[in-house]
Amino acid sequence: MALTSWKAFNFIDLSPVALPEESASVFGSDLSSICTGSANLFLGTVDGLVHIVSSAFRVVRSFRAHDAGSITHMKQIDGSSLLVTVAEDLLNEPVMKVWALDTEKKGGGPRCLSTVSVQNARRQFPISAFATVDDLSQVAVGFANGSVTIIRGDFIHDRGARQRIVFESEEPITGLETQQGAVTTLYIATTSRILTLVISGRGQGQPTRVLEDTGCALGCMTLDKEAGNILIAREDAVYTYGPRGRGPSYAFESPKTSINAFRDYVALVCPPKAGSKTDPLRKYGVGSADEILGTTTFTLLDTDLKFIGHSESLVSPMKHIFMEWDDLFLLTTDGKIFRYREKSLQQKLEILYERNLYILAINLAQKTGIDPLQQNAIYRKYGDFLYQRGDYDTAMQQYLRAIDNTEPSQVIRKYLDTQRIHNLIEYLEELHDHGRATVDHTTLLLNCYAKLKDTSKLDSFIKAPGELKFDLETAIAMCRQGGYFEQAAYLATKHGENDMVVDILIEDSKKYAEAVEYIWRLDPEVTYHNLMKYARVLLAHCPERTTELFKAYYTGQYQPCTVETPAEPETQPTSTVQNLAALLPLRYMAVGASTRPQVQHSEPLETSEDPGASSPPEYEIPNPRTAFSSFVDNPQEFISFLETLVQQPDLQQVAKVDLFTTLFEMYLDTAKYKKDATERQEWETKAKKLIEGKDIPISTSNVLLLSDLSNFREGSTLVREQEGLRLDIFRSFTSAKDTQGALKALRRYGPDEPQLYVDALTYFASSPKILEEAGDELDAVLRRIDEGGLLSPLQVIQALSNNAVVTMGRVKKYLSDNIDRERKEITTNRRLIASYKSETATKQQELDQLASQSVVFQSRRCQSCGGTLDLPTVHFLCRHSFHERCLNRVDDDAQCPVCAPTNATLRAIRQRQVDSADQHDLFRAELQRSRDGFGVVSEFFGRGVMRS
Template identity: 85%
Template sequence: MALTSWKAFNFIDVSPVKLPEDSSSIFDSDLSSICTGSANLFVGTTDGFVHIVSSAFRIVRSFKAHDTGSITHMRQINDTALLVTLAEDLSNEPVLKVWALDTEKKDGGPRCLSTVSVQNARRQFPISAFAAVDDLSQVAVGFANGSVTIIRGDLIHDRGARQRIVFESEEPITGLETQTGAVTTLYISTTSRILTLVIAGRGQGQPARVLEDTGCGLGCMTLDREGGDILIAREEAIFTYGPRGRGASYAFEGPKTSIDAFRDYVALVCPPKAGTGKSDPLRKYTASPAEDIFGTTTFTLLDTDLKFIAHSEALVSPMKRIFMEWGDLFLLTTDGKIFRYREKTLQQKLEILYERNLYILAINLAQKIGIDPLQQNAIYRKYGDFLYQRGDYDTAMQQYLRAIDNTEPSQVIRKYLDTQRIHNLIEYLEELHDHGRATVDHTTLLLNCYAKLKDTSKLDSFIKAPGELKFDLETAIAMCRQGGYYEQAAYLATKHGENDMVVDILIEDSKKYAEAVEYIWRLDPEVAYHNLMKYARVLLTHCPERTAELFKVYYSGQYRPRTEVEQSSEPQEQPTSTVQSLAALLPLRYMHVGTRTQPPAETPETATDEDRVEETLPDYDIPKPRTAFSAFVDHPKEFIDFLETLVQQADLKQDAKVDLFTTLFEMYLDTAKGKKDAAEREEWETKAKKLIEGKDIPISTSNVLLLSDLSNFREGSTLVREQEGLRLDIFRSFTSAKDTQGAIKALRRYGPDEPQLYVDALTYFASSPKILEEAGDELDAVLQRINQDGLLSPLQVIQALSNNAVVTMGRVKKYLSDNIDRERKEITTNRRLITSYKSETETKQQELDHLTTQPVVFQSRRCQSCGGTLDLPTVHFLCKHSFHERCLNKLDDDAQCPVCAPTNATLRAIRQRQVDSADQHDLFKGELSRSRDRFGVVSEFFGRGIMRPQSTME
């Protein structure tokens, strides 16, 4: 057996016990046995007395236990009030008594429950060992002659006890110990063997079984109550035994006279060696200079599990008894002195180990004791610091990881940042996240480390770890984006529902615009709208078709989140893959990934469940069309397509309809204006014209006029003015724009209904030589129309043409000659009429004179009223009309001819009006100032009789 290296420490504080004067005598030579229990010390003496001693080592109680013999063995049963004493003298059989310490007799002593004389084959041999089970149902007594007697029965109630010698041998019995469990086993040690005997349970009655053919000395066997093993001390080592045989052994050479189990320690008393002792390898730990000289006895406390010596000292006086009580170990020497051995606190022991850099032993010690994990972590941290100082960074990190729960992370991180041990740093940061102790800074640092090493696999495993999130989400996404790990950032954002951030990554970082559009199309309406408007211009620049299509679908109220990845036909910088990899993370029902082909038309009978699910999705508030207009800046083609789609909707609100038609009209004109090819320009202008044709167009007149004017779209302005009846404005718009051909067209179209246009045209044609040249023969046509309709007098025409000196007399020679000829003809005609009117007037005047001066002959034969033959009485009028008197309604001085009365009344009314209006000079002047044809006004007033010659007025 190899010798184990034992480290020696001073983990025990030794102090002498000051005994009171009244109790010091019992620890002298009269003491024959000691036992402990119930926080008391029981001392048996050679005269048969039992003294109960308190923790202050004062005698609490004494009683006479045995009349004869010395009390050689005692035991207090299981911290109860039962005490077993065994006294012997060689002349009689040993006597065993059981005492009830809580019951007193009349004399004040405890009551003896039972008394048994122990049988032995040969009386002259003393008792060498004693053991009892916890319930006192069996007691074993070993003798120096090699026999063991078992006493069975109810010793507490004294209901009879049976004795039997269960073992006999040639070797003296050196120790007895009982072990209870499924069976009760009695361990027997002799000077040459170790045996077990079942005294209760299965196997009872069978002979003792030999565990080992090597025994031990007297006092060299004890029971480790905490571990349950039997400890045997031999010269070469310490051995452990169980029911099945020998267990672990611990090499510790040297003679031994006593072994005891104290807490986690084994207490050994080692007498001086027979030789000089210089060859003992443990001499340096167990011996002192005085021991080398005088060969003194040593007392040692061993921790057999951790292989160290907790205490070792040379005893000045030989050991007499060892006992444990009140949490300490006590040693009684032969000179009656007692020494207390108290274990140091854990912290004190750890400090001792720290001083010697024995951190592994400190850790093992702490684990064995089972201290708080936080206290253990402090040891790991110290050990890690020690290893770090030595440059063993990997092992130090292992210790820091074990102490991670109560270690300030910055202390460790700073160390490894300084030494640039990035792999160790990653390991520590990962553990921080696993323990949920990572902060935003820790996540940032870890991701930076991954990025520095370009370790994509570790980064993936970190962010895709199952279970709850172990890091700050926003920080992780931000760091992945900064490091260029866009797929990982998108994965995190998608997995945790940060859809806005996914779109940001696809567009701003990955530049995967088509995938961004597809991703937006898979979101809920509100989220999709937010992202669409945020990146509309960017997406329209790179994916105009798909983005415009999304706009049309959304603003027409037909938007539904897609459940399939649709392959875009637009070119991309990178292949489409992100949406496919993220599709499974989207919280959409019936989600699946694939490339969509054009599906066949479905009837209600063939519609799938997925289609029905989509149809039942909740509606969303359709935004006003104008909110999308700004997004289409620099994208007129897509904008026009968007507008044309929306204007076809039947349920448009009035305000939306106005916005759409007005904007579409503007876009048509703007596109036409930018076309160089006349045919293309005319095509777009035709589209614009169709929007403003007809009645009840949504575009206001002012907007049409403004937009048409800005785009030089004359047809638009013309069409609106036509609809509003503003023909003069149409013509003037052409003249103001110097558009002679347009003015001519307008004149030909609107002139018949608006004669004033010919007057305006005359002025316009005569405004400049260029315009006159462009007008050509149209001037003659205008002059002819003015002349035919009498719109201007020749003098007014001459005045209008003479303003700019553009039209020469030769240019209007024909007009002037025609007018002169016409005027001459009118003068001739007027003169002829005047002559005729004068002749008629003279004739009328003669008739009046004849009627007033000459008799009148009436020759009418019939009545002008009834047509009958005239008979008396008859009435004749000067107008040569005759009537029966009876045919006239009224006949007086003012009677009038019924035939001529209406004509006469009309003439009188005309004459009266002329008289009444003879003084309305202001009206004449006003009309004259407002009219360009002043001669016409004069003629009209003369015709109405308002103006008449002075003689007439008089």
Template identity: 60%
Template sequence: MRQVEGTALLVTIAEDLPREPVLKVWALDKVVRKTGFPTCTSTLNIQNGRKPFPISAFAALGDLSQLAVGFANGAVTVVRGDLIHDRGTRQKTVFESEEPVTGVEFRDVARLTTLYVSTTARLLKLVISGQGQGQPARTIEDAGCGVGCMTVDERNGDVVVVREDAIYYYGIDGRGPCFAYDGPKSLVQCHEEYLAIITPPQTTSNAKSNTLRRFGGSQAEDLFNTSTFTVLDTELQIVAHSESMVSQIQTLLNLWGDLYALTLEGKILRYHEKTLEQRLEIFYQRNLFIYAINLAQKSGMDAAQQNVIFRKYGEHLYQKGDYDGAMQQYLKAIDSTEPSQVIRKYLDSQRIHNLIEYLEELHEHHRATADHTTLLLNCYAKLKDIEKLEKFIKSPGDLKFDLDTAISMCRQGGYYDQAAYLATKHGEHEIVVDILIEDSKKYSEALKYICRLDPESAYPNLMKYARVLLENCPKDTTKVFIDYYTGKYQPVLEIVPTEAPAPEAGYAHNAAQAVQNLANRIPVPFRNDAPAHQVDINPDVNDVINLDGNNLTTSTPSYTPPRPRTAFSSFVDHSNDFITFLEACLAKPDVSESDKVDLYTTLFEMYLHKANEDDGHDREEWEAKAKTLIEGKDIPIDTSNVLLLSHLADFKDGSILVREQAGLRFDIFRSYTSAKDTRGAIKALRKYGPDEPALYPAALAYFTSDSRILKEAGNELDAVLKKIDDDGLMAPLQVIQTLSSNSVATMGLIKPYLQKTIERERRDIDSNQRIISSYRAETDTKRREIDELASQSVVFQATRCARCGSPLDPPMVHFLCKHSFHQLCLNVPNEAEGEKWECPTCRPGNETIRAIVRAQGEMAGRHEVFRDALERSGDRFATVSEFFGRGVLGVPGAE
């Protein structure tokens, strides 16, 4: 009985001797309603000659296109056709032998179908489809197997045959691996990577067994008739499961990923594989770590999980005292093991050789820390392993240890040449210079070493140790500074002939001294306390460290000299050398303007500093140099700096020269704006603005020249606009033109100023409109009065004198202004009747008007006053309007 995988079809073969066996195909998903049984889709009688024999073996391809049936008479019949749809089949006896057939299995690979046939005496194969079809069966091995003792491994198509001595695998090329497993076998079945074997009950005839059967009855019989069910993992060569079965197993089935066993009692047992973690745990409990490792590798576990097994195995071996074996496991798990755990164990057990092995592997895997490097060097020192120490320090390829730690250990041991070798080998120029200066105190050699470096490497080393070098080698160091900052620096390349090292004085001897010094730092029971001797450095290192070579070459520099001001701080307490450096930098052609400002200002300051230090003639000489420096033409020294330095140094000549310069206040403000010093510009504006109104328009233009400057100015722009508006320093149109020269100032920024200006102009316009309207109304009133006086009679109704207040009586005088007086109160004689009389009450106002008219007439001829007013005016149109109102164009006289 076979089930077609992936379908609901079941193939069965039934035999009822002496009739021919009957093969049927059942559709399990199609049930007959009347009977409730599956539908039989195909029926076929299997032919085996004239005499019927029992079926001993059966096999089928997965698609039922071919079936093989083996019989006890040694014949094998192959059925081909479409059994699923019952479209006809063909049968053919492909093999006949004298031995009964015990098993048949198909191997279908690459369009080649091979049928394996086993008998009681042989194992054969024949091609039934593909290249080689029709050829007679070929004997693979002259040994057969029992019924049910042959199966096929679905994973690779190999045929598995179990015999009493071993388990054999057969591939397309013949016999493959075999595994010894003694004992009789009655049934075999492959389940994934496992092999399930049934061992039949063992028969016995001794007297003791017979006695037990006689007295035990059926229970004792069952005990002696038990079979063994064993599951093997042939790859790991382990027994995965084994148990004794009272009820013998009739068949084994692979279904739904599990293994099922059908017993003679009709019971079905399911066997499910444990998880990988459970299987590993079983190995751990039994200390079978090798099997656990093999299982993990076979299962495809990642390296981190395998390392856990290696670590457990190593701990097991360490507890057993197998330190070397444990170390091998720790080395395998080094990538995921905390190094401190292993190191602590081997330190406690004083297994220095193993510890060195582990520390070296840490460095190989680039997992070593500074502490690991230190410990490894200490271990080398304890064991006096000169060869390994030299190999470690001179290891080729990528750096496998912490360079700083190794150099530090050599320096602490007093072997600066070895430390310099490591630093030089790995291009640590700064450390080499540090060793020469801080440890060896070889300042001149350190400076020469710096001079051999390329400009990019020489600069940071020169700047770092500039003060120390100036203190010990002032002239040479100043010269190096001048060459570097004037663009004349050229690295000096030293060529030292290579000589073979002497056997006793080679690097191994130097390393021995280094080991001895390292050993002095740790307690070693077997350490030799003999004093160390001074040794020469390896010739390879001498290429860098030996500074007394004779062969020198130069190379063309390709660098941009830094700004001179970066070196100023290095010359503290070295004023003479500093002045030499500044003068040399100024002598260089094509000095940038910004550098000129720094150099001239600093040189001026140093001249004054030297003048204060010296007395007498030297003081006068330094002051003369300072005065000459600031008197020169086009000297870019800020006047405010000159004034400040002169004041601090009590240099009166400098203060006088600064004060003699015209427009000092405005120039100070401009110096702040040129340097983009917004705070300084604001400070100068607040200080000098009240006396220099022209600073405010300049400040307005500066604040709006750049967005960054505008942000730094903050509310100061509003103050400047208010000042300009209040004092009338600029017309609104001029302010707008200044602000519109770039896109820095926005409308939102000057909106308050514009609103205020527009509102003020509107108020002035409204006020002027009101004045004009009042003047027009008054003029119309006066004109009407004049017309009435000229064309109509006037009725005087006053009854009292406007001067004395008494009732009017003749003689009396009436004026057209409606004022009436006694003639006596006017104090006018009678002979003046012909003259024009004027009302005494209105006379003061009339005199004022006549004076204004006379003044306007005089102003019409004074053109120089008009021109002067125009030149001083900020709003000339308003000035012209004002003079036009004053009668510049001429007015008629009025009396």
């Protein structure tokens, strides 16, 4: 036998079956056929008996199936309790019976469902092949004379059967097999041909089709149910066939008398090879060893992987082979049974490991379909084997295949020791692709790239599409440490780490202008964070652009910038921001100076020149005070920022105070350090405008303090005016002995502040020089005091007599005018007193008459309804009469409806006078405030206050 292309292994455990004494005889010479099914073994004998044997090889049941003839063929229908037996004696037609093993007839034994005599053109030829379809609707019988008979019918219910010879030839039939699918195909094997015939479905009724003009011997055809192919054993090879023709073949030179499919194996029984005339031993009269010994070989082939799983020389010839209970059994002619059980996969792998056949082990594992993690263990072992042999590249390929369940440190340590940096990079990259890389792995990989200075590899690694395969922070940190700032910025931008991008641009790349542009493209919250973090740095290097950003953000008009793509990109320099902008996960992405938002102090902010730009995003505008510290070293930019913010409407009061106060301070501070008088005046004018007008948000104390610190006197004066501190302004002039300034203040504020005239009178009388400077203003002040009743004449004399400055002649006219006015008022008051006395006497007389004299009522009409009075009538002393029915009530407390409102008013006045009788403090206060003391006294007497 030529077995040079097949590797042989011992993958099968062979053990003899110990037959029970009572069952040993059934496997003797009387045994004529065997079939398996339903976890049982069925034995047919030459005298027509059927024995049913269990897995323990005990006969559990026996019955006579045929009265005459030997049972040459049997078939147990899968998934049912049906058994088909065929018996023949060459004197009569063969008889086929169908048995129901799960039912018994009255006399005992299974019930025969149907019996059919199989027709053959020439009866003297025996049956050589037998096959059934799965549902037992058709049975094919092949004869040694070359004919094939198809029997169709309902064999289970015995409703009749039809037979037809479907094939005839001069060669004997050596095998029949059926294959079911869309159509049912019958494979016919003769000694010289392989044919197919459709017996059910589309194509039924067509003649047989020849697959190949080479046949096979009896017993050399079988069906491989798992593969769905027909196996044919010939002396040179094992061939496969399907409905369309021959498939792959497997060279195995040896005579073959039997073929069977067992799991993944093909079981072959090979008799001794006949001697050849060309055998070199022939000329010496000696044959080959197989011929001399005359042994038969039993072999199990794995045709897919090209190895022999088991091979042995049979001591006794094979009689039957059968498969059941997941094992293969071989029955020899001397009645012995041998069990062939496949070793476990792990046992087979260990055998292959011992012989370093790792590729075959891998193929075997893949064919078996074991878990991928178990396959990876084989790859790892194979990699270790190759590594020990020094084949580092191939070993790495195996380690990569086993990467899912291999400890990375084991492989990394090996390649670090051998300085195989390229293999190490390959393994580390694969770790990242599988998502198994740790921070240390990323660090090591980036270090390898840096060591090789392989920028292209680094770029391809960090720019790989799909999900992130490494620790982002570690990769960015390593790129920054290695000086690969653009790569670090790319990673941070792509994965939304905008804060880190700004850090890289400012701290590493020192690209401040690009950092500002990048910040202007972020969401408001992220923009604010970075702006506050790097405000001083950016203002130091890009003051204008940074100030614009501050203005846009703090006025609520910030939005990410938009730009148009340059028309000629090849002629314009690119920047990091231009490269990164395409990765920004924002609505607005691009760069260009032409689209920078222009901020004007007198116009609303605009952050885009595109008229169709979307509205700014909503965000919480921060308190302006948070930005003040950022402008410490940039006063001019700070002033520009403040000027923009103070123009915004709807400012909160707190923010408004901060803005105006700070801007006022900045104006004064700038003016203080200006040497040129004109420039200083300009800044002071700006400061003055801030505190002019009404509702200035700057507090008085702050303005006064800042004005004093900056020696800005106009500010102090202006604030005192706005706050109504006119007395302070006037007194500031008088304390400075500035008479002209005091006079100007008196003329300006006197009408609104009469108290100034009193202070002016005291000031004029303080010294002769001041009195001389005042001139005629003393008379004007006295006139104002007299007209406004600010001081009584006595108080004026007292004020002027404190200093011997003003003579009596200067106030003569003032005194004479007051004396004349007082005399007129005394005369008028006396007339009023006389009038009040006369009126009081008249009222008293009326009261006395009402109390002592009768009253005659002559009224004829009711004062309420206007009708003529009739009884009952009610008369009041006020001379008003009413129908009793026109009054709401009539009792002792009844009042005249006409006079009741007036009486109520008088009583209320009287009650008030009584209640205020003890209010002497109020009287004194009114007396002090009024210039006409007698009028106050008469008024209080009229109220009745002074009667007590």
